[in-house]
Amino acid sequence: MSRTAAAGHSWKLLIEEVSPSHFLARATHPDGRTIERSGSDEDTLRRETQEEMAQMDSAHTSLEPLLEPLDNGPIIRVRDLMKTYTVGEVDVHALNGVSLSVARGEFLSIVGTSGSGKSTLFNILGGLTPPTSGEVEINGRNLSAMSESERNDLRKRTVGFVFQKYNLLPTLTAEQNIQIVRHVAGRPLKFDDHFNEILNMLGIAHRMHHKPRALSGGEQQRVAIARAIVNGPAILLADEPTGNLDSKNSDVVLNLLRDLNKRLGQTILMITHNPEAAAYADRTIQMRDGKVLT
Helix, strand or coil, X not given: CEEEEECCCCCEEEEEEEECCEEEEEEECCCCCEEEEEECCHHHHHHHHHHHHHHHHHHHHHCCCCCCCCCCCEEEEEEEEEEEEEECCEEEEEEEEEEEEEECCCEEEEECCCCCCHHHHHHHHCCCCCCCEEEEEECCEEHHHCCHHHHHHHHHHCEEEECXXXXXXXXXXXXXXXXXXXXXXXXXXXXXXXXXXXXXXXXXXXXXXXXXXXXXXXXHHXXXXXXXXXXXXXXXXXXXCCCCCCHHHHHHHHHHHHHHHHHHCCEEEEEECCHHHHCCCCEEEEEECCEECC
16 A cells, blocks of 8 residues: 655655555655655654655755865866877777866766767876877866876876766675775765765765665666765766666756756766757767867
């Protein structure tokens, strides 16, 4: 038996009796936040779920920006970027003279077919691979002038990554998957109040003690987003973040990315082949044959 309770504040609350004296409550919000609880008493379960909904709304409203007030200077500058791979006796130009500027706090989509150079550009911006020639500045620092240790530090502190396949460790809980990134960066494992508010915003605060196998695809991707921003990176690189999700969960993740951008000032670059996903960004550029077209 299912019962829908009026929840207010755009929440929808469904309480279902899954077995005798065992109830499951699920509350959903249009922005993608979800709450799931279970218990033996329906009235108590309803009250506790409604209290958590109110707490999440309070945290969502009071959330302050992650970053310092933004200036108007570009956070990413790319000039005449080239990346050439040698395959046998043939040179393959993955990037062919790419120039690009991204403002602080901008949400930029990069669209293009497979082989257009999108992922190669991301790998260079994230310090994962060096360019063949050209210049890349990230947050005022020249990547070519960095040592390997400095590039490692860039990945720990300045750039966060979200991947299509989540890349969560299956033996660890959601919380532990996020804490690993804190550990690698040499930071305390305990989440502060501000980050706990972000977990509420992402709708996963109540799922921290679950392992990936107990999470839906949308929840796993939201954990991956939390992992990517736990150290407060200046830039978030999202490579096909909705590629493994159905349309409903895709909308949830895209809305959350846009919310991170608008509410927290998070600079986001997102690779996608989907024009509907690209429309969530402030600006879209197209790549083809290693070049930026628009």
